[in-house]
Amino acid sequence: MKISCSSRAKKPFVPIQKHLDLHIKTALEHSNFKFSYDDIDSVYGQVEEYIPLYGGRPAEVPEIMKNDVAWIYDKGIGVKLTLQNKFITDKAYKESKPALKEYNKKGNSIIVTLDKLAEYIKNDFPNYNIEASCIQDITNNEKLEQKVSLGLYDTIVLPIHCNDDIEFIKSIKRKDLIRLFMNVECSYNCPSKVCYGPTSKLNTEQLGQENSNKKFMCSLIDFGQERTFYKDDIDWWKFYFDLPMYEKMGITKFKLVTPTEQQQRTALMYKKNRSWLIKKKK
Numbered sequence: 076m077k078i079s080c081s082s083r084a085k086k087p088f089v090p091i092q093k094h095l096d097l098h099i100k101t102a103l104e105h106s107n108f109k110f111s112y113d114d115i116d117s118v119y120g121q122v123e124e125y126i127p128l129y130g131g132r133p134a135e136v137p138e139i140m141k142n143d144v145a146w147i148y149d150k151g152i153g154v155k156l157t158l159q160n161k162f163i164t165d166k167a168y169k170e171s172k173p174a175l176k177e178y179n180k181k182g183n184s185i186i187v188t189l190d191k192l193a194e195y196i197k198n199d200f201p202n203y204n205i206e207a208s209c210i211q212d213i214t215n216n217e218k219l220e221q222k223v224s225l226g227l228y229d230t231i232v233l234p235i236h237c238n239d240d241i242e243f244i245k246s247i248k249r250k251d252l253i254r255l256f257m258n259v260e261c262s263y264n265c266p267s268k269v270c271y272g273p274t275s276k277l278n279t280e281q282l283g284q285e286n287s288n289k290k291f292m293c294s295l296i297d298f299g300q301e302r303t304f305y306k307d308d309i310d311w312w313k314f315y316f317d318l319p320m321y322e323k324m325g326i327t328k329f330k331l332v333t334p335t336e337q338q339q340r341t342a343l344m345y346k347k348n349r350s351w352l353i354k355k356k357k
Contacts, residue, residue: 076110076114076117076322076327076328076329076344077114077115077327077328077329078110078115078116078257078330078331079082079115079116079117079118079119079155079254079328079329079330079331080098080115080116080117080118080119080331081098081118081119081120081330081331081333081338082094082118082119082120082121082139082143082195082333083120083138083140083332083333083338084138084333084335084337084338085120085138085333087136090142090143090146091118091139091143091146091147092142092146094333095097095112095118095157096113097333097334098225098331098333099111100335101271101313101333102257103329104259104316105313105314105315106315107185108257108315108318109214111115112150112152113151115125115152116152116153116328117153117154117155117183117184118139118143118147118152118153118154118155119138119153119155119156119157119186120138120139120155121136121138121139121157122137122138122139122144122154122156122174122178123137123140123141124137124173124174124177125174126156126158126171126175127160127166127167127170127171127242128158128160128163128167128168128171128192129157129158129159129160129187130157130159130160130208130210134208137145137176142271145290146303150181151182152180152255153180153183153184153204154178154183154184155183155184155186155206156174156175156178156183156184156185156186157186158171158185158186158187158192159186159208159210160187160188160189160192160321161186161188161189161210163189163191163192163195168192168195169234172199175196175199175200176200177202177205179200179202179203180202181202182251183202183203183206184203184204184205184206184229184230185204185205185206186201186206186207186208186232187205187207187208188208188211190225190227192299193205193207193225193227193228194227201245202357203230204230204305205224205227205228205229205230206228206229206230206231206232206254207227207228207230207231207232208232209232209233209234209235209256209262210268211351212234213233213237214232214233214234214236214240215236215243216241216243216246216247216248219231219247219249223249223252228252229252230252230254230267230328231252231253231254232254232255232256232330233253233254233255233256234262235256235259235262235263236264236303236322237255238255238256238316242322244321244326245324249320249326250324250325250326251327252323252340253326254330255316255321255326255328255329255330256316256329256330256331256332257312257315257316257318257329257330257331257332258312258314258315258316258331258332258334258339259311259339259341260332260338260339260340260341261339261340261341261343261344261345263341264302264303264304264305264341264345265294265295265302265303265344266294266300266301266302266303267294267298267300268294269293269294269297269298270291270292270293270294270352292298293344295344295345295346302344302345305341305346307346310342311336311339311341311342312332312334312335312336312338312339312341312342313334319320
């Protein structure tokens with residue numbers, strides 16, 4: 076088993092080792108699942124270098140510092156760059172090249188939303204493993220086979236809700252390519268994932284520049300779209316899927332979100348905003 080751990084929500088100046096210890100401790104406490112540094116294949120998040128091709132989160136503060144990188148490498152773990160930007164320009168790619176060159180090392184990886192970026196990186200920086208983001212929304216075998224046929228990806232992350240589609244997971248032929256989520260974040264029950272578009276533009280245009288009038292947008296807060304489901308009786312930041320079940324199906328790669336409510340956001344983006352949302356709709 077190989078696990079990719081999020082560095083997001085890591086407090087500034089907190090060593091990455093302490094952050095990973097939180098992952099290990101919480102998984103054991105709430106799922107009775109035990110793992111160690113040896114089971115971690117990568118740590119994903121934003122490094123000190125600014126990269127315009129960052130996607131899913133506003134690139135405000137780096138999460139993986141230089142001293143973190145040294146520790147990660149020493150443990151035989153890779154750095155995974157989160158380049159899920161939905162808008163690729165020649166300028167943004169050119170400005171990203173110094174950082175791409177810096178981390179172009181065997182064992183490191185990049186997670187992407189666009190096949191075009193995967194192709195660029197495959198050609199220019201061949202040492203990276205390339206991972207298809209869950210935002211690519213690969214939810215059936217037809218989409219999966221099309222993606223595999225491109226020959227660009229070493230790993231394909233399925234959207235979180237696919238964890239519930241047991242028959243689909245069982246039917247997958249190339250299970251060696253698949254990475255499933257171990258726990259959840261707000262995308263688990265998000266109806267449209269509109270945040271990635273505006274956030275991509277924010278990051279491409281250098282977040283915080285005075286001439287940028289774009290902002291982060293959410294399907295719930297900005298558009299009032301209901302979550303696709305929600306269970307009030309679950310503490311979502313403590314929720315983990317049944318890992319042994321997926322292992323028996325042949326899945327060996329997993330993705331772990333930081334186990335804090337602020338990072339996990341499923342409750343924050345629904346339960347705590349529900350009364351506000353109802354008032355807004357009236």
